[in-house]
Amino acid sequence: MPTRNGLNQLQESQNQRAIRDVRRISENPQGTISWEQRIFTARAAISTFESTGFVRFPEYAADQILVICALQKLAYPEVDSAGVVDISDWCMAQWLLLLTRNPEDAGALRGLGQNWLARSQAALSRIHRQEGGSSSGSSGRPLSTNDRIGYSSSEEAREADRANVEADARAHTADYVEARGMLIPAVDFLSRAVEITEADGTLTGDLLSEAAESLMHLGNVTYSHNNEQYFTRAIRYLRRATRMPNFRLSPYLQSYLDDYGRLID
Known part of the structure; x- marks a missing residue:
């Protein structure tokens, strides 16, 4: 007999079992379930969801967000990993x-932004390793045209120009191009999620932090004549995050705000 969403009882039971399995592998400490078993269980759950059309039914809305978020986190066990491609691709789809x-689903917009941001981390890590953590890599803020205001000598200004020329030369390279191609949609989706949640009163510090992080990374791999806009938006998001009740920035983001916030009105 079909249920109210058109599934028969067997399909409904399969969905519920797959949801429980995803909860189990996402909530249990990693040491209690092997990595191989987690991936096997995740793929089995995905197979079930595909066969039943799980995501097509609005009745499962809350479970859909939970399941996709959990599987997406599983797909990227390390911050700078290439990820489990088939699981990541399924989540994006x-x-x-x-x-x-x-189109106004803030959870889906945020999930897409997180997916693109996670995909970018491998390229950002390669950039960081190649440049030894330099200011134009993934961990810092490159010098911009506006920074020249405080220079005390023409030599410092020339040095900044040289740094920008070198950074722009690197921006042509494959890792930079790859990172930009992933960070642009990450910024777009996360920024849209910020707009929607701000309008409906559900904006959180976590979302603002994620959006700021994506902007910081995009600024670091963008040509010098165009990167200031991303750093400015990132600082403004971080400032707003600090004003959210019961929320604190991570030490890294707080340090970034402390160091560069004074440069942004």
């Missing part, structure tokens, strides 16, 4: 399906 149902 499901976020897009949710957006076709509701």
Whole structure:
């Protein structure tokens, strides 16, 4: 007999079991379930969701967000890993399906932004390693045209120009191009999620921090004549995050705000 969403009882039971399995592998400490078993269970759950059309049914809305978020986190066990491609791709496809149902779905927009941001980390890590953590890599803020205001000598200004020329030369390279290609949609989706949640009163410090991080990274891999806009937006998001109740920035983001916030009105 079909249930109210059109699934038969067997399909409904399969969905519920797959949801429980995803909860189990995402909530249990990593030491209690092997990595191989987690991936096997995740792929089995995805197979079930595909066969039942899980994401097509609005009745599962809360479970859909939970499941896709959990599987997306599983797909990127290390910050700078290339990820488990098939699981990551499935998650992205499901976020897009949710957006076709509701283009204003902030959860789906945020999930897509997180997916693109996670995909960018491998390229950003390669950039950081190649440049030894220099200011134009993924961990710092490059010098911009506006920074020249405080220079005490023409030599310092020339040095800044040389740094920008070198940074722009690196911006042509494959890792920079790859990172930009992933960070641009990350910024777009996360910024849209910020706008929607701000309008409906559900904006959080966590979302603002994620959006700021994506902007910081994009600024670091963008040509010098165009990167200031990203750093400025990042600082403004971080400032707003500090004003959110019961929220604190991570030490890294707080340090970034302390160091560079004074440069932004």
